[in-house]
Structures are given as structure tokens and as C-alpha cells.
Amino acid sequence: MNYVEWLRVRNLLKIVAIVLVVLVVLAVILRISVSRYMSPEAWVAHMTHDPGTRVANTVLPDGTKRTIIDDSTERTHVIIDDHGYAGKHIVVTEPSSRAHSDHSHINVGSIRVVETNHGDTTTTVIDTNGSVPMMYYMAIADVVALIVATILAAPLAREIDGHLEIALTRPCSRLRFALGVLAADVAGIVAASVLTVIAFYVCQLLFESARLDFSGINARAIAMGVMMPLAWYAMLCAATTWINRSYGAVLGFAWPVAILVGVLTLVHPVNVLALFVHDIAWVISRLDPLTYVSFAAPNDDGTLDYASSNFGLRFLVEVLFFVVYGALAIVKWQRVEA
């Protein structure tokens, strides 16, 4: 691995780590601030304001603290099983209202809410300690990884711009030098993803015992989450190496251009000009690794079909982009002269 590039990567990772530590500190402050609202006692205190509410507290044989709230006025019955750090299981039985559908199922992070209508009553079951899909973590990690990839994505152009005499008078081939540089950056991008996942996991642990779900779509999310920033990095690396004197502009405009092209592909071809713009943008977008990020295809009813998303093909395209764009950068590097 190239020492100079690794120093660059290390300095950038320090900044990433500082930002993530600040986030964790903020999460600690938040956790301390909301701790009094997270106990069942707070719920009970809120509900016992209603006259006629009865509250019973018991401890089950396994140590679970059970609180039963019976509000005869509102015809609401609540059972809260507090498993401590392992989460809560809450069952709320209350009169049905128009807001309640027959059956609904909502997942927000580790919280799962299942609501079922039984004639004039509705039962809502809340579990606060479900497993967290890894794809949520990867979505956040990818944002960080893409930023890191964009910052690092001109390693060879930086060498060409002022340090070629050092780079080209080493006792190693140009190919080996370039591979060493790219390897350092790849390690840095992956490390940024891992640091982000760890930081956000720590944040979650502050609130609950989080269980991560690596199965099914989450495995795809991890694979794509690792590969896509690397393909994006390789694309910018090729561009900056070929346009080495303006590598700062390439990096600076990469995101705006990628977003613009993405937006232009959505242009409805209402006339010849719009059709032309749409087609050009569509062709350009095929070269952008961000275009192929998808885990599932939408069905007509709004649900997602994970089976028919061509994930394998899309992932393969990302791998190909990484290899081909990386090779393009190296080809230019092989030809460069001081």
C-alpha cells in the first residue's frame, strides 16, 4: 500500500471519526435528556391523569416488570411488559376509530407496530426491540463512503500535478505504484463505511439492545453498499487522471452533474428537444454507478419485489465499473510523462 496515499486516507478518516464521535456524543446527550420519558412510569403517569384509571404493577417470574393500565372512561386497556435493556412489549386495546385500518404493520428501525381490528375494538402490539435491517445502516454508511470516495478520487492526478518526479523514480513499476495507491483509497472508503456503521450502532445501543438483521435484502444492501462507492470512486479516478490539471473541478462538479443527469432522465419527452435531452441524459446516466443502485423492483400495488430487481446484474455492473474505470485510470497513468 502506498505510504503517501495512506497518509491522505488516514487524515481523512480522522476527520470522519471526529464527526462520528460528535454524533455519538450528541446521541449520549439525547439519551440522557429523554431517559425520563422512556420508562413505563412516564406513560403511566400520563395516563393516570384520567379519572377512573387503575394501575397495577407486578413482577413476572422471569423478572419482567408488568404494568397494567385500565382506563374505564376511555375503554382502554394497556399491558406494558418492560424487559429492561431488552426492550418493551406493549399491548393496547382500545375502541376502534376511523383512523384504524383492518390490519397494519409498521416497522420503524427496531420498533414494530402491528395493529388489528376486531369489530369495535382495536389491538395494537408494539415491540420496541425488533431486529434492525442492516440496509438502514448501509444507507447512512454509503453517504459517508461516497463523500470520502469523492474526496479521495484523484490520487493519480495529484501525483501528476507536482509529484511525478517522486512517483516515477521509485523502484517499482508504474502499475504496482498505481495499484498501491488505489488499494489505500479502497481500504479508506471501506473503513469509512465500517466506522459509520459502528458509530450508528453505538448510538442505537444507547437506547436499546439492537439486533442487526443481515438476512435477505440486507445482505444485498451490504454488497451493493460496499461496491457502489468503490465504482463511483473508480469513475472519478479515471476522469481526474485523464483530465489531471482540472481534477479539482472534476471532483467539485461530480455530484451536481450526477444529480443533474439523474433529473434530466426524468424529463418527459413532450417534444423533440425534451426527447433529445432525455435520451442524452439517459445514455450518460448509464455510465454512472449511482444509476444501478437498486435492491427491489416496485410492484403495481406499491410493494417491493425483491426477486425481480435484477440485483445480480446490477451488482455485476458495479463491479465492472470499478474494474474498467480503475483500468482506465491506470492506462493513463502508464502513459503519463513528466
Place this chain on the structure above:
Amino acid sequence: MSDMSIAITNLRKFYGHTAAVDGFSLEIPGASVFGLLGPNGAGKTTTFKCMLGMARQSSGEILYDGKPLVPAMFERIAYVPERSVLYDWMTVDEHVEMNRRAFANFEPARANELLATFNIDRRKRARTLSKGMKTAVMVALAFARNAEILVLDEPTGGLDPVNQRHVLSLMINEAAKGNSVLFSSHQIGQVERAAEHIAVMDRGRLVLQGLVDDLKADRKIVEGIFPDVTFTLDGIANDPHVARADRTERIVRLLVTADANAIAARLSAAGAVGVRVLDLNLEDIFLYAVSPATATTDIVAKESSS
């Protein structure tokens, strides 16, 4: 220690239609200090770049001990470019570490010792160093490599006189150890002090080369003043040892490459009075090689005033 020699044969390098180096051939012996001189744009740096594989020659051949350059040879070849190529954001210590990792023979202790000699604070980032300090860092790193060939492009640029002298001493020490130093400089006094051999380039071509002492011993200016302007040189200007003849009214000045006294005698026999034989220093020789008219005027003016 090794006497690694370099042979450059008919080197040509074109940028578009412009020849930066045009048919340059040179043998650089091992265990010596070799000075490459030339005016700006003569092709010295381009020659170095071609020698080190940083620029591809359009034609010609460069051999190190009879073999073409391969990357592994950079364990034995060190290069100091004329401008700073240090990483501005890295400390001097990090540059030392970079070299330690890159080169098997690099001696960090030697580098630190040289940096201390140049009064360089190793904790400083390169961006905070002056031009001369950056040059000193590059020189220190190169000399700590234990390389058999050192190629130094203006290695004293920006250095103060004390450190300039120190760099020259380092170069001479390397040659004494059996290593080769090839360097370029516009400061001819330094070249005269350090180099045993010189080559002079002009417009991409080799115009002069040889041992400094030989060049100085052989080359003289013979000046004669004739009583009137209607004199003839009786074929003296066509003598094979007369490299150049300048005539200004009654005064004739001849650059001779050998047998100066014989030429002076012939000039006297032709009727010249006040015939003088003037020594040349390396600067005079350089100027004669690249700009003869300037050289003649300058040399005679110096002699007249002394």
C-alpha cells in the same frame, strides 16, 4: 561502491515539432562528478527526464552499465529535480519515512544528520519551508539513499552560500566513495569547483565536453593588435587549432584549442604587436561554447581591466 557508467546515444526528444533534445550523445563515467551546463532551454532537464524514464525519448538509447533502465534500478539511482516536488501537507519526518519505506538502502539516521546540518526542523510541514529549505530536504533525502548514481538538477537552487558549499562537498564525497554524480547548475563557479567532467548543451545538442582541467589547459585566447587595418592573417584563422577568430578594426582575437604559443608566434610573424595569450576560466569556456561573440568581448574586457 560501484563505477556505474551511463551511455547516452543519439538522444532525441520532440515536443510536437520542437526538438528539446536533438541528437545528444554522452558517456558519463562512474565514480565522478559530472557537470551538465547549458543556457535556459538547452535541454538539460529534458535529458534528465529521459534518462530517468519520466519522459519517453523520441529516439536514441540510454544505458546504465550497458543495460536499459528498469524500475528496480531506482534502488541505485537518486534524483533531485530542480523544483520542489515535496508534498506540502506532509512533515519532513513523513518524507523521511516515505523514503525509508520506498528504498531498501535508505538510511533515516543519515537523512536526519544531513537535515540537521541544513538546520531543517523535521517536524515542520513542507509548505512552511522556504525554497532553499525544500531544496535542502530533497538533497538530504537523496544523499541518504546510498545511491550509486545521483542525478541532481540545480541542487543548490535557493540555498545560502554555506549550504551550497556543503552540497558541493557532499557531491565530491560521493564521487570519492565510487558513486557518480551528474548535476546541472547555472552557477559555473560551483561546477568548476566540484566537477571533474563537464558537458555543455545548447539548443538540445552537445556543444562541448571534456575534463575541466583539460578544457582549461587547452583553450586560450590569443590577441594581437596590428598597426593598421590593412593586415592579413596569412591563413592563421584556418589553423585546425583556431576554433574562432574575431576581428575588430586593428584587433584580432583567436580562440585556440591547442598550441596557443605557436599561434601567438604566427600572429607576431604576421605583423601583430602586443600579442597576448589569455587564460580562460570555465565560465569563459562555457560562454564560448554557447555564445562566442559575447565571450570574446567579455574576456578581453576583463583582461584589459585587470
